[in-house]
Amino acid sequence: MAFSTQFLSDIEKKLFLEKERLEAELAKIGKPSGKDDTDFQTTWEDYGDKEDENAAEVAAYSDSLGLEATFESELREVVEALARLDEGTWGTCKSCGMDIGEQRLAVRPQAVLCIACQEKAGK
Ligand SMILES: [Zn+2]
Structure with missing residues (x-):
């Protein structure tokens, strides 16, 4: 498939911006696990030792886990797209x-x- 150089460079820019955005979002709720670029570990926030504080910690942590999973899978897609751009297979189903x-x-x-x-995949 023949894309124009301009189109491809716009796409690459877009993907890099998206990657930065997702990494920034992930950095807010966790830190890199060190396994690979797209794997993060949600940080447990310590609010205090009172019962309501503990409950808030659990709630915040489970919220963060959900967000982390979403951002991670989006980040993985973006990283994969950049790799396909490099390989020249980007844009093919x-x-x-x-x-x-x-x-x-x-x-x-x-x-x-x-x-x-x-x-067909039903998404
Ligand atoms: Zn197809």
Whole structure:
């Protein structure tokens, strides 16, 4: 698939910005686990030892865990998209091998499936 150099460099910029945003969000709720770039560990916030403080800690931690999972999976998609850009396989549907389409990619550069396959996958 032939994308213009301009389009590809815009996409790359977009992906890098998204990566930075997600890393910043993740840094707020945890720290890198050290396993790889996209793996973070949620930090347990210590509010105090009173019962209500402990309850708040648990609530905050479980909120953070949910956020962490969301941000991590988004970050993984972005990192994968950047790797595919490097390889030159970006923009091709992982499932059927067809072009994903410039319009869809402009909106969602980390898309790995074309619209037809995405719908089949039921997402
Ligand atoms: Zn497809």
